Amino acid sequence: MATISKEARQYPDLTSGYNQRWSGTPESVVLVESVEQVAPVVQEAVRDGKRMTVNGAGHCFEDFVYNSDVDVVINMKHLDAVYYDPAMNAVAVEAGSNLLNVYEKLYERWGVTLPGGLCYSVGVGGHVSGGGWGALARRHGLIVDHLYAVEVVVVGEGGEVRRVVATREEDDPNRDLWWAHTGGGGGNFGVITRYWFRSPGATGREPGEILPRPPRHVLLSAAALSWDEITEAGFTRLVNNYADWHVRNSRPGSRAAGLFGLAVLNHRSNGQIGLITQVEADLPGADDLLAEYLDAITDGVGAPLQPMTASMGEYNAMPGCYEAQRLPWLQATRFLGTNNVDLNNPTLRADYKSGYMRGNFPDKHVATMYQSLTSTDIDNSTATMHLQGFGAQVNAVPESATAFAHRSSYFKLYWQVLWDDPADDDEHLTWLRRFYADLYRDTGGVPVPNELTDGCYVNYPDVDLNSAEHNQSQVPWYRLYYKENYERLQQVKKRFDPRDVFRHAQSVRLPD
Structure with a gap:
């Protein structure tokens, strides 16, 4: 993990997005390199009352990541592993991956893919949570239609930070948090650290058997x-x-x-x-x-x-x-x-x-x-x-x-x-x-x-x-x-981000 301050020479490269209308002047940018590093960074920001946003290594069309109100940016771009998780019987994709990295890893290793977007540089973290679509969507649906689970770092009412894994299983007590990440948008509920993908109805126990196969x-x-x-x-x-x-x-x-x-x-x-x-x-x-x-x-x-x-x-x-x-x-x-x-x-x-x-x-x-x-x-x-x-x-x-x-x-x-x-x-x-x-x-x-x-x-x-x-x-x-679907998203917000820590100009609002 590295913390980049304003004095560092690389600071300008880490405080603006693809769209040059949006740049920020945060106190620091924190480059995390493992899922375990995210929660302590969030806990420190909450303890010190610092406003934080997350750069999932892609791009955002508005100033949701880089704006004058932000104190700490958590940069996920080095959190980009793609691997099979036998315990989940699903393919794990860390939230700093971009789409081309995911496509190459999935297809070259196992001959499968996910029906995500066209642009290579789109970050998985926000793309999936917004319901991501692409050239294979008409055949295989949206990328979220293959989402089995999501791991999110959330902040409780008392400021306590924890990692929550939510799956699509009907008896999962956190299932609503999984549901919220199937199109509820990024920057709303916590810091997404990784996703797990397995297509509904898949019965195999190998990564090449549980996700869509694209055409040869x-x-x-x-x-x-x-x-x-x-x-x-x-x-x-x-x-x-x-x-x-x-x-x-x-x-x-x-x-x-x-x-x-x-x-x-x-x-x-x-x-x-x-x-x-x-x-x-x-x-x-x-x-x-x-x-x-x-x-x-x-x-x-x-x-x-x-x-x-x-x-x-x-x-x-x-x-x-x-x-x-x-x-x-x-x-x-x-x-x-x-x-x-x-x-x-x-x-x-x-x-x-x-x-x-x-x-x-x-x-x-x-x-x-x-x-x-x-x-x-x-x-x-x-x-x-x-x-x-x-x-x-x-x-x-x-x-x-x-x-x-x-x-x-x-x-x-x-x-x-x-x-x-x-x-x-x-x-x-x-x-x-x-x-x-x-x-x-x-x-x-x-x-x-x-x-x-x-x-x-x-x-x-x-x-x-x-x-x-x-x-x-x-x-x-x-x-x-x-x-x-908005009112249900608000209830998820109330449960998993009751302090409205994760917010931007179009974030899900807490219910009245």
């Missing part, structure tokens, strides 16, 4: 359409085609569940709109499935597919995948996950938003997308709205079975804009906020849970949802994230 090979396709050849009618057709395909092809276990597709709707200044698609190559007729999908998405658009020569949001150009590449699964996962140089650019600032869809877009939604993405208010090739494949196996789990409540959505939405000059903050924030507010103007500027929209993704946190200026829906931010 995938087809990875990256194609684009030129903005110069897309009319408003063609854009409308493209967006509606994407939505319609996902509404029609989200039956759990179906052939189409083996396809994951992104439609990357870049601002016109980018020059291209992208379609990034991954298909399980082991499926009979996988090439036909990919061709049918691309034909369905581009039907009537009036612009031919071409190589993806422009960057797409955080993804670099992929012209070599215009002809779909048949790749071993881990190679494809590593390529797609690391093909995002902007995440390593220490000059960039960013803002993000999210939403879920339970049906096709209304015409007014698509008109707003077109207007915003062709607006001359900004000239920024990174400004983008992603349509992200969802549904299928994700929707096979009841909304109350886990804390993740968006179990009837067919696809999700993700907004991103990156820039480098603080003087341009207002320009980019205004563009993004106006886009979002205009899209949801009929529901108070946010995607309220109803028959069409289904709230927001807690792992893409957005503090604008707390603001009466930006959220005029009368639906509070916590309903957008958790829907009807």
Whole structure:
């Protein structure tokens, strides 16, 4: 364990995140190297009345880790072991691991994986607790659907610190703490030190028998359409085609569940709109499935597919995948996950938003997308709205079975804009906020849970949802994230963090 003070030369590297809008000036950063070291650090901070936050070695879209109120940051990045625990008959993943580390360890050793996110640098600690999804979610569900247990360092009413292991077993007295970490978000209940994973119904006693097996090979396709050849009618057709395909092809276990597709709707200044698609190559007729999908998405658009020569949001150009590449699964996962140089650019600032869809877009939604993405208010090739494949196996789990409540959505939405000059903050924030507010103007500027929209993704946190200026829906931010699961999360908070030690701008609140 190492404690890094303000005087240390490495201090600046340990007090800011990927998003350069957020940095902090804590008294110290504590680098822990074992699960046993975490509780004493927490106990010392509680004893001294120090405000603490946790960096799980990934990134956060808001200032929940790095802000002016924080005294101590617990950095978990060296707590990154992945191993089989025979006592649990589950694979343990320490909370400082990033996703690529997990994928490599699981697959290279045992030929299995977890259906987590796309980006290599996402930290497991927050990703899992927020309900993590990714390219295999349509086939295997969310990463939390395979969570067997979690270990959390918690603080009691009297300030006493203890490590609690909570499992999904029905007779576990701490089961609600496990449940809270299946979509209840990070930074709410304590310091997560490790997770254990075993798929429900798994009966084997070997690590290669208890978690999902990914396909041996995938087809990875990256194609684009030129903005110069897309009319408003063609854009409308493209967006509606994407939505319609996902509404029609989200039956759990179906052939189409083996396809994951992104439609990357870049601002016109980018020059291209992208379609990034991954298909399980082991499926009979996988090439036909990919061709049918691309034909369905581009039907009537009036612009031919071409190589993806422009960057797409955080993804670099992929012209070599215009002809779909048949790749071993881990190679494809590593390529797609690391093909995002902007995440390593220490000059960039960013803002993000999210939403879920339970049906096709209304015409007014698509008109707003077109207007915003062709607006001359900004000239920024990174400004983008992603349509992200969802549904299928994700929707096979009841909304109350886990804390993740968006179990009837067919696809999700993700907004991103990156820039480098603080003087341009207002320009980019205004563009993004106006886009979002205009899209949801009929529901108070946010995607309220109803028959069409289904709230927001807690792992893409957005503090604008707390603001009466930006959220005029009368639906509070916590309903957008958790829907009807929020009150149960509050009871877990009351039991395991009664002093509200672990808190941030959108943490679960103690009940009144």
